[in-house]
């Protein structure tokens with residue numbers, strides 16, 4: 001195990017016992033910790049004001065902008081964690097892959113990676129070492145953010161290999177990721193080589209965020225829901241595990257002297273539309289599982305044998321409903337969350353851009369017992 005430096009927020013007393021970190025360890029802090037996927041983003045006017053002058057990837061790669069955007073929802077809503085403002089394609093961009101984020105369309109890769117020769121070419125050119133050397137904008141942004149936040153943890157994240165591969169193979173967004181899933185079966189060796197390459201890059205991206213001051217991480221496998229359990233288990237889970245290895249090797253000592261025990265950096269796993277994959281997602285070896293809104297927390301907890309803290313799962317459709325309708329839904333999610341060993345309140349997917357930010361602030365107050 002490699003130990004985090006004494007100045008890391010998990011080690012120096014700032015975040016090691018923050019409500020989010022306690023819940024991810026399986027504890028029940030006084031009130032349920034809450035954050036929102038995509039909380040730093042288009043629902044906030046202060047975010048839109050910054051983005052009016054900066055393209056998405058430029059904002060991600062300019063440390064003071066990325067840090068300011070990461071801090072905005074913490075300031076406004078009082079959430080229990082910041083999620084680092086970045087995107088799943090950032091490691092690809094930094095290693096030199098020709099990719100852009102096109103508003104209203106999605107990630108667009110100029111050179112899709114579809115054949116054994118394509119995979120060999122990208123593996124040779126775009127190496128983890130090259131990414132490691134290009135990550136200073138990410139390290140600087142996380143460091144600035146963690147320093148500004150004090151006791152509020154920063155959550156680092158990465159896309160998972162399947163979700164990124166779905167874009168790389170298609171060249172852009174697709175409905176069922178058919179081309180990627182076809183490659184998985186028509187040429188399993190090339191598929192495995194592609195996923196391992198993506199896993200290594202994402203692992204370097206994730207570890208850099210933790211070393212720079214992130215106190216927990218989330219693996220986002222947005223599109224894993226399009227896979228069958230057997231395909232997920234055999235063709236995808238090994239690469240997701242590989243992505244997490246560099247963070248799993250990082251630890252820190254909690255307590256003093258003989259009482260000191262090694263602790264790990266908490267890892268959350270989340271996939272959209274993945275009710276049929278809960279057991280497989282937990283099996284990747286994570287500390288908490290994000291549940292989307294289609295599966296109730298009680299059912300998820302039952303299926304997982306009460307063995308793992310859960311995160312979620314407010315249905316984003318309720319954010320636009322009447323206050324009493326939303327409140328009843330949030331109360332139900334909190335009630336169901338009590339069946340799990342521990343609960344982090346979140347949405348069942350990202351904040352929709354048209355959300356009234358005051359609604360999110362109200363949910364935080366509800367979670368904190370107001």
Ligand code: CP3
Pocket residue numbers: 036037038039040041042043055056083084085086087088101102103104105106107157158159220222350353
């Ligand atoms: O909670 C988080 O903020 C986690 C980080 C995260 C982001 N995007 C941040 C982001 C994750 C996991 C993603 C995933 C992602 N990014 C997907 C997968 C689908 C999904 O929703 O999970 C896709 C398709 C993208 C690509 C993407 N990101 C596009 C096309 C854009 C819009 C480009 C633009 O010019 O605005 C983004 C922007 C983006 N990614 C934002 C954030 C917070 C800012 C805008 C927003 O609120 O959506």
